[in-house]
């Protein structure tokens with residue numbers, strides 16, 4: 001595992017963007033996942049800028065969504081597909097890039113078929129939830145399951161829907177499973193945001209702990225973690 005700690009949101013985004021652009025340079029037709037959440041927002045801004053400058057494109061790539069809410073009352077508002085549209089429209093929603101979206105109504109194995117047809121992931125770019133979830137592989141989930149439906153944990157809902165009333169929140173999501181993330185040729189794990197100290201400490205120390213799904217990627221052969229340095233600072 002390679003751990004890169006960064007100071008401030010600009011450096012965090014720049015390091016992640018540099019890594020991703022290098023991977024695309026090496027293999028322009030790569031298959032990759034892209035995560036949602038607040039963590040990758042600066043990375044996506046940098047990718048949009050690089051695309052505008054003509055320095056980067058995902059024109060030959062295939063992008064897989066990591067996850068999607070399943071019973072979101074306001075769908076597509078507040079969904080992950082909407083997030084990607086808001087943050088990466090010109091980079092991935094164009095005539096060239098292939099984007100494989102998760103249809104929350106479709107049976108999960110349809111997504112596995114698409115992953116298999118693409119020969120799996122070259123690069124899994126993932127964020128980490130406060131409780132250590134990756135995609136929506138929540139603590140206690142079946143880590144041998146491929147794409148599957150999960151019941152969202154209360155702390156995940158509180159983190160992702162802080163200002164949304166309970167009746168307007170989803171209860172379930174569909175997510176790529178741990179096996180496909182573990183089999184990705186390379187993994188870029190992005191860790192930033194407050195309230196992630198517990199999982200950040202374990203990741204930095206290289207400790208696999210069942211309570212934090214992200215740590216189950218620590219024995220991956222090609223794992224790079226970009227982590228905001230304040231998460232490791234002792235208060």
Ligand code: GLP
Pocket residue numbers: 035036037038039040066067126127128129130133134135136156160192193
């Ligand atoms: C969501 C997504 C994850 C993401 C996580 C972290 O729940 N399912 O893929 O990594 O949130 O979110 P944030 O970056 O906002 O902390």
